[in-house]
Amino acid sequence: MTAGTAATRAAQTLSRPFTLGGRTVPNRIAMAPMTREFSPGGVPGTDVADYYARRAAGGVGLIITEGTYVRHPAAGTSDAVPRFHGADALDGWSRVVEAVHAAGGTIMPQLWHVGMARKAGAPPFPDAPPSGPSGLALDGTPSGHAMTQRDLDEVIAAFAEAAATAERLGFDGVELHGAHGYLIDQFLWSRTNRRTDAYGGSRTARTRFAAEIVAACRAAVSPDFPVLFRMSQWKMGNYEARLAETPDALQEIVAPLTDAGVTAFHCSTRRYWLPEYEGSDLNLAGWVKKLSGRPTLTVGSVGLDNEFLATFAREQAGVSGIDRLLDRLERDEFDLVAIGRALLGDPEWAAKILEGRTDALVPFDASMLRTLN
Template sequence: MIPSSSAARATDVLVRPVSLGSLTVRNRIAMAPMTREFSPGGVPGADVAEYYARRAAGGVGLIISEGTYVGHASAGTSDRVPRFHGEDALAGWAGVADAVHRAGGAIVPQLWHVGMARAVGAPPVPEAPRVGPSGVPLDDSEPGRTMTRADLDEVISAFAAGAAAAEANGFDGIELHGAHGYLIDQFLWAHTNRRTDAYGGDAVSRTRFAAEIVAACRRAVAPDFPIIFRMSQWKMGDYRARLAETPQELEAVLDPLAEAGVDAFHCSTRRYWLPEFDGSDLNLAGWAKKLTGRATISVGSVGLDNEFLKTFQGQESGVADIDGLLDRLERDEFDLVAVGRALLGDPEWATKILNGRTDELTPFGTEALARLH
């Protein structure tokens, strides 16, 4: 149960609008991107539109879609994850955007390339190779192919085409998936990027590929069309991984991205309340905002009292108070908060929080996983 005093404060703090480029988000609550495999053939249908529209109608200000594959043969690893290319898929996504707008929300697609996370022989293009900056996997799986200059250009063009398609099909911006050990992040991370050309070496050089993607997307859309960049220190299967050990190292990664045209950084952490570096209470989103001056989105177990993996072990999440979150928002440590599992368990989580109906919140449990997978 969230105390009534917290509920009243949440209404004041979270209801404030915020601007990202040309977009004004009606409140400080975003829906975090969560991979689902409910798009056969990569085409989102009416059920996907209903899924997102229900959260927008439930008070979410900004919907960030599940990851959606860009138009490159090696981008994906499932034929049920949606793609963001091809007339059929884009028509489906236009329907999603329209449904979210009619429900009062804003929406951006998350554009995604999995890189070395692709399974060998997996759909949607079974014959496509696994590719990465150096062909180095994140785990003990077999190596892949090191990307050539032509490969880099093709992927950059695919992201830019996705950005242009988002604007043409009524979306309010885009998010680039540069987190969790997928392709863009594989370039950022020294463990998977062992190149000796201009795209490898020090932190600034490892950021070059990501910055060129951002710049290409910026050229493909209107100057004030929002570009969000999702980043993380941790990787899938390696929670101890870090891009930066100090604020100065983090600044070396983020500055080229901000200069290339990023409007907001979406900083993925497992627990939003943990400080990122010694000597400061700022979390990762707080540091990103301080270092770049750009808007930031924080995420990580918001409103819940355990972690995602605990749910797979049969442990239901309880409803946790959000006083610490409100403290950080009141002092403008970051600008928005992304909510994931809590919105799966309760599509009306946002409107209940914003209207003081916290006694009606539904916990996230194993039943809610059916809405994700």
């Protein structure tokens, strides 16, 4: 295949608009949520607005923001991560929305509660204990507060409030962070959920908390306002963890969330090209789409030659081709593609891919994290 033919193929495959609920994303490229801690006091400033607008102007169709804390004392573990409550923070988010829309993109906030990943005594509310389904850390050790029914109701209400606020501020949808070992995912995983009430036990019961959050958000916004759900098998610090060892087990998780009103699933993997289960080439996003009938986003080392763990070792990631990605998109295995580190290193990654300027792509270096623009 010639360079010109490859560029044409990429443009044709990735430049197609896609409808999520009542919103149309101008192309199939999304920016993956990535925590930055560049919001002092939890308030996103003009630099944050410029950061996201630059990616939208660079061809990204859908921006999914870094995780932003819902209104609950135990939701966060840093006062430099943005929050999604309080007049000062919401004014900042309004400017972010305006900037991204002016640049031609769409944008959704990722709503986040860290659960047991919270460090005891950490800001923004030092007195709030780490809270989770059973008070267990990801390694299974007791280290926090087992949530009561009142706690659950408060967190569910906090997510619903944030979803309604996002629609009021002009966002194009919301994403619920149900992945990577944070609060919602802690309920889904048997190692951290040892409850004996209606929120624990069977895989379907462990999904109840997540489904109630989805349903509450769905009820708090307009019927066509997109509600995305991010999920993963792996957890931070446990990359071999699995919620579902088989497609049937995955169906037990996906079905209640679909019934609760998820518009699309964002399926987080470390390497998008790896099959999720033996006997099929489908990755996690492909399986979730097949089982749920909902659109899916895939993510995982797109456009780079190593996975994100290399970032923690301060390693550079070289540019990699996306032919395998296009193969899967062309057969509708999934619907959108989320880009992470490649967009950190190169704000114009999307435009360069769509325009065939692959020779101008910038490799990602971990040192860029200190000077992101």
